[in-house]
Amino acid sequence: MDAGEVLRLDREHVWHPYTAVPSGVPVHVVRRAGGVRITLGDGRELIDGMASWWAAIHGHNHPRLNQAARDQIDDMAHVMFGGLTHEPAVRLAHRLAGMTGLDRVFLADSGSVAVEVAIKMAVQYSGRSTLLTVRGGYHGDTFAAMSVCDPVNGMHHLFTGMLPRHVFAPMPPHDYGRRPVPAPVSMTQAGPDEAYLAELTAAVEAHADRLAAIIVEPVVQGAGGMRFSHPAYLRRLRDLADEHGVLLIADEIATGFGRTGEMFGCDHAGIRPDIMCVGKALTGGYMTLAATLCTARVADRIGVLMHGPTYMGNPLACAVAGASLDLLAERPWREEVARIEAALFDGLAPAAGAPGVRDVRVLGAIGVIETDQPVDVAKIQDIVMEHGVWLRPFGRLIYTMPPYACTPEDVARITGAMVAATAAL
Ligand SMILES: *Cc1c(COP(=O)(O)O)cnc(C)c1O
Numbered sequence: 001m002d003a004g005e006v007l008r009l010d011r012e013h014v015w016h017p018y019t020a021v022p023s024g025v026p027v028h029v030v031r032r033a034g035g036v037r038i039t040l041g042d043g044r045e046l047i048d049g050m051a052s053w054w055a056a057i058h059g060h061n062h063p064r065l066n067q068a069a070r071d072q073i074d075d076m077a078h079v080m081f082g083g084l085t086h087e088p089a090v091r092l093a094h095r096l097a098g099m100t101g102l103d104r105v106f107l108a109d110s111g112s113v114a115v116e117v118a119i120k121m122a123v124q125y126s127g128r129s130t131l132l133t134v135r136g137g138y139h140g141d142t143f144a145a146m147s148v149c150d151p152v153n154g155m156h157h158l159f160t161g162m163l164p165r166h167v168f169a170p171m172p173p174h175d176y177g178r179r180p181v182p183a184p185v186s187m188t189q190a191g192p193d194e195a196y197l198a199e200l201t202a203a204v205e206a207h208a209d210r211l212a213a214i215i216v217e218p219v220v221q222g223a224g225g226m227r228f229s230h231p232a233y234l235r236r237l238r239d240l241a242d243e244h245g246v247l248l249i250a251d252e253i254a255t256g257f258g259r260t261g262e263m264f265g266c267d268h269a270g271i272r273p274d275i276m277c278v279g280k281a282l283t284g285g286y287m288t289l290a291a292t293l294c295t296a297r298v299a300d301r302i303g304v305l306m307h308g309p310t311y312m313g314n315p316l317a318c319a320v321a322g323a324s325l326d327l328l329a330e331r332p333w334r335e336e337v338a339r340i341e342a343a344l345f346d347g348l349a350p351a352a353g354a355p356g357v358r359d360v361r362v363l364g365a366i367g368v369i370e371t372d373q374p375v376d377v378a379k380i381q382d383i384v385m386e387h388g389v390w391l392r393p394f395g396r397l398i399y400t401m402p403p404y405a406c407t408p409e410d411v412a413r414i415t416g417a418m419v420a421a422t423a424a425l
Pocket residue numbers: 110111112113115138139140141217222223251252253254255279280
């Protein structure tokens with residue numbers, strides 16, 4: 001098919017994320033992706049500044065991941081996981097347990113499903129059905145996951161009537177990461193906001209006796225607003241959970257595998273959750289796979305966990321995930337992420353204080369320009385594409401989380417495109 005035919009059939013049949021059919025906003029045909037670049041139907045090459053939604057940390061079309069997929073497919077693409085097991089799944093589970101300090105692993109099909117499973121674990125463990133979370137979160141698009149997304153900005157208000165009601169503590173402050181300009185008082189790094197700690201504590205204490213679990217994204221709220229908040233809040237939630245015998249679920253689907261500068265978001269706070277969800281970068285952006293991990297204590301009390309998807313433990317996905325974690329262990333990701341953080345900080349600094357720009361912030365390999373008004377996505381995308389960069393702004397956010405494989409020149413290209421885009425605000 002030529003690119004025109006792909007687009008024609010796309011318009012006729014295919015839903016994209018959060019769109020109509022036809023979508024009414026431009027979509028671009030991709031021919032191939034290699035390294036940190038994607039090649040469009042018309043031959044244009046763009047740096048994938050989104051790492052394809054946090055996932056492609058090693059870049060696309062990586063020889064080692066390709067080889068892992070090939071080797072595995074010659075053995076078996078898939079077998080059912082009920083009553084059968086295999087090396088790729090077991091090896092991956094063992095690896096994840098070692099990385100997280102959590103012993104039991106449920107392999108799930110996607111991040112949202114991993115969150116559903118985490119919630120089931122908490123409900124089965126506690127016999128309770130109420131969760132506590134903070135405003136501003138994003139935990140996925142399935143029903144239980146939607147019920148703990150931000151109730152206002154969570155993109156899911158159409159379904160409010162069908163969702164269970166949970167407890168929402170106030171949104172965490174923006175008070176972590178680095179900012180290129182002296183920021184307003186509420187955005188400094190002078191330490192955690194004591195008033196917020198008190199609010200958080202009051203919210204947990206008011207509801208503790210009916211909570212199955214507390215569920216949060218550690219340190220970085222991703223799709224809910226690209227908000228970085230002080231690890232002290234997470235530490236406080238850990239303490240409160242212990243004090244009241246409530247489970248703590250860390251949704252590390254966006255933050256896991258080095259993105260924030262630590263292997264997991266929880267590492268900023270030096271805490272271990274009772275239940276953790278991972279996904280996104282788990283397969284290095286190759287295929288959908290996620291996992292929900294928990295302590296042996298939680299698993300023992302649950303007993304039979306009532307979940308079991310058809311493609312559970314898919315050997316292809318597990319083999320690629322194993323290879324991706326091998327690569328991560330071999331690459332100096334900590335230095336790479338620190339280098340990207342420094343380059344994002346320098347590169348985005350010129351946007352700070354520009355008209356229409358509310359905030360510029362960087363944490364690990366995440367760079368954010370927050371604007372005063374919601375951005376015109378198509379217009380911003382045109383500008384960054386002219387600069388050879390692929391980004392997907394949303395709401396008041398123009399942001400990047402590039403592959404760790406990006407060179408300083410690649411990062412400079414991305415930040416240059418972002419700064420150029422702010423001229424159009
Ligand atoms: C993306 C994301 C999810 C949902 O994962 P999917 O694979 O899209 O279902 C859940 N939680 C967080 C924090 C995420 O970033």
